[in-house]
Amino acid sequence: MTNLDLTKLPDYLKQQRWFSGKAWPIKHVTVVDHAAMESGPCSFTLAVVEVVYELGKTERYLLPVKSGPDGVRDALEDDECLRALFRLIREGASVNSASGQVKGEWLNTPEGLQAMPSPLTVRRLMVEQSNTSLVLGEKVILKIIRKLEAGVNPEHEVGRFLATKTSFRATPTLLGALNLEGTAGATLAVAHRFVPDATDGWKYTLDRLRQERALGERFLGEMRDLGQRLGELHNAFASASADDPAFAPEPLLQEDLQRWSASIVGELGVTLADAGRLHADLEGRRESLIGYAKRLAHVTPSGQKIRIHGDLHLGQVLRANNQWLIFDFEGEPARTFTARREKYSALRDVAGMIRSFDYAEATVALEGGEPRGRVGPSRDAFLEGYRKATQGAPYLPADSATFDVMLRAFELEKLLYEVRYELQNRPDWVRIPVEALLRMEESK
Ligand SMILES: Nc1ncnc2c1ncn2[C@@H]1O[C@H](COP(=O)(O)OP(=O)(O)O)[C@@H](O)[C@H]1O
Numbered sequence: 001m002t003n004l005d006l007t008k009l010p011d012y013l014k015q016q017r018w019f020s021g022k023a024w025p026i027k028h029v030t031v032v033d034h035a036a037m038e039s040g041p042c043s044f045t046l047a048v049v050e051v052v053y054e055l056g057k058t059e060r061y062l063l064p065v066k067s068g069p070d071g072v073r074d075a076l077e078d079d080e081c082l083r084a085l086f087r088l089i090r091e092g093a094s095v096n097s098a099s100g101q102v103k104g105e106w107l108n109t110p111e112g113l114q115a116m117p118s119p120l121t122v123r124r125l126m127v128e129q130s131n132t133s134l135v136l137g138e139k140v141i142l143k144i145i146r147k148l149e150a151g152v153n154p155e156h157e158v159g160r161f162l163a164t165k166t167s168f169r170a171t172p173t174l175l176g177a178l179n180l181e182g183t184a185g186a187t188l189a190v191a192h193r194f195v196p197d198a199t200d201g202w203k204y205t206l207d208r209l210r211q212e213r214a215l216g217e218r219f220l221g222e223m224r225d226l227g228q229r230l231g232e233l234h235n236a237f238a239s240a241s242a243d244d245p246a247f248a249p250e251p252l253l254q255e256d257l258q259r260w261s262a263s264i265v266g267e268l269g270v271t272l273a274d275a276g277r278l279h280a281d282l283e284g285r286r287e288s289l290i291g292y293a294k295r296l297a298h299v300t301p302s303g304q305k306i307r308i309h310g311d312l313h314l315g316q317v318l319r320a321n322n323q324w325l326i327f328d329f330e331g332e333p334a335r336t337f338t339a340r341r342e343k344y345s346a347l348r349d350v351a352g353m354i355r356s357f358d359y360a361e362a363t364v365a366l367e368g369g370e371p372r373g374r375v376g377p378s379r380d381a382f383l384e385g386y387r388k389a390t391q392g393a394p395y396l397p398a399d400s401a402t403f404d405v406m407l408r409a410f411e412l413e414k415l416l417y418e419v420r421y422e423l424q425n426r427p428d429w430v431r432i433p434v435e436a437l438l439r440m441e442e443s444k
């Protein structure tokens with residue numbers, strides 16, 4: 001049994017940036033598995049704890065901790081503890097836990113064989129994030145996952161697929177992972193190639209929109225490239241062989257379209273109930289918005305369902321060396337792993353990115369910058385690049401009318417998600433998706 005003082009854990013958790021249950025009273029915290037990490041100069045406990053809230057909900061968190069007379073301390077503050085964790089991954093080694101095994105995995109790809117500097121430098125990433133990322137030797141970015149979910153972690157699964165089964169390299173390659181096997185099984189950490197001097201696409205685009213009155217050919221060319229990279233990513237997903245059930249494309253059926261359409265109509269009801277009080281004019285658009293969702297159910301199915309990114313926006317791409325890299329294959333954080341791993345229409349990712357152009361433009365306009373009207377050219381350039389990379393792809397709809405109906409329905413789906421996301425996280429921003437909903441043309 002670990003010598004962690006369980007009575008101290010609720011207070012400890014509530015002080016952590018990554019702990020998402022700060023608003024709810026905790027009933028109790030239990031340790032569901034733990035491993036003693038005792039090699040090298042740092043000894044600590046790698047514990048998986050289950051938090052049971054008074055309202056009945058439960059959540060699991062990874063706690064790499066040291067305990068002492070003064071309470072619990074985060075072991076990740078100690079560089080030696082971090083190096084010990086990374087050694088497990090790098091050496092593909094394992095350590096027994098109380099009810100399973102903590103197992104390191106290092107991928108045998110050409111990108112994975114780079115030498116690491118010694119001594120290994122450790123740099124903490126100063127970004128707001130729900131996990132803890134560290135840069136090791138300026139070559140590897142190690143993300144320690146804080147909130148654990150049951151099932152296969154899509155970021156690990158997708159990274160591994162892209163690195164080992166495809167030639168798609170417009171992504172920071174997955175190098176390795178740390179997994180807990182056993183009854184409390186989960187992915188605990190993922191290691192990717194660190195991309196030096198990278199800017200995230202959101203910041204990059206905002207800077208460009210602030211600087212350029214009219215979008216120049218250079219920026220539009222970059223948007224074309226971004227569309228092309230996304231098309232190449234989808235081609236890589238669709239290349240999965242039939243004996244790889246988690247990735248193999250599946251036929252798109254009328255019932256898929258009907259299910260997605262019904263789900264968007266349901267989300268419209270929930271979202272208008274939440275946002276309608278604040279934005280009364282949305283109610284008047286209900287029927288025309290339902291029209292977008294309903295048309296999705298009636299198109300003739302063509303194309304396939306494939307694995308997709310699932311939460312694509314400008315914050316999920318990096319710009320480095322004049323190239324785009326797509327990363328963060330975790331999917332939408334509010335969904336279960338099973339839901340995030342579902343195959344879908346590739347156009348859902350296309351819609352996600354198009355929505356992001358509108359967000360970027362609206363953000364600059366709200367700052368008092370250039371007025372709106374620049375999304376259209378970005379959207380067209382992005383779609384042009386996407387179409388070029390996916391010409392004749394079997395997973396896309398056969399005709400452009402169906403392509404457009406599906407894309408509009410997924411834009412609506414994303415907009416509704418964004419309204420709910422903003423109401424919960426950034427109420428001041430909710431006007432961005434609300435105004436976009438109001439702008440959607442009348443249903444035809
Ligand atoms: N491979 C990488 N190379 C360089 N920077 C990266 C890399 N991966 C992530 N980052 C930076 O770290 C930030 C957080 O990474 P992310 O994987 O999105 O963490 P989280 O899932 O916790 O939000 C990103 O916004 C990006 O700026």
Ligand SMILES: O=P(O)(O)O[C@H]1O[C@H](CO)[C@@H](O[C@H]2O[C@H](CO)[C@@H](O)[C@H](O)[C@H]2O)[C@H](O)[C@H]1O
Binds near residue numbers: 202355418
């Ligand atoms: O990056 P996450 O996986 O945490 O995604 C969530 O947060 C995003 C905001 O950080 C949110 O994205 C929305 O805001 C972005 C600007 O901040 C914009 O570029 C996106 O288009 C917009 O959807 C995302 O929806 C949410 O899942």
